[in-house]
Amino acid sequence: MAKNTILVKSKSAAGFRRAGIAFDRTGVELDPSKLKKGQLDAIVNEPNLIVIDVESDADRAKRLDAEKKAADKAAAEADAAAAAADKAAADAAAAAAKDSK
Numbered sequence: 001m002a003k004n005t006i007l008v009k010s011k012s013a014a015g016f017r018r019a020g021i022a023f024d025r026t027g028v029e030l031d032p033s034k035l036k037k038g039q040l041d042a043i044v045n046e047p048n049l050i051v052i053d054v055e056s057d058a059d060r061a062k063r064l065d066a067e068k069k070a071a072d073k074a075a076a077e078a079d080a081a082a083a084a085a086d087k088a089a090a091d092a093a094a095a096a097a098k099d100s101k
Contacts, residue, residue, distance in 0.1 A: 005029050008043055009050040018046045029054060 009027040010016040016023050019039035021030070032040050044051050055063070 004033065004056070005031050005054040006043075007052040007054050009052070011048050011050060016046075016048045018049060019043050023049055027052075 007027045007029050008021075008023050010023040010025055013025060015025075019035070019042040021028065021039075021043070030043075035043075043049060
């Protein structure tokens with residue numbers, strides 16, 4: 001799959017033509033850079049069509065990697081905060097036990 005492609009689907013079960021291209025409900029994947037001047041605008045602005053940006057495999061891999069790193073960082077920060085809270089609670093309990101003696 002090429003980078004920066006769009007998937008264009010017809011809202012109508014009968015299909016729909018715009019900018020010299022026939023679209024059906026399953027969709028047609030297009031590279032916007034290969035369209036003639038005005039075709040992309042006609043397609044994007046057509047209310048009878050659904051236009052979806054398609055993520056390339058490389059972009060998807062980068063996004064998933066970034067999401068995993070962010071999730072790992074958030075989990076590590078949550079673990080550190082929980083450990084700090086546990087330590088504070090243990091210190092408070094030790095201080096209370098010392099004071100009660």
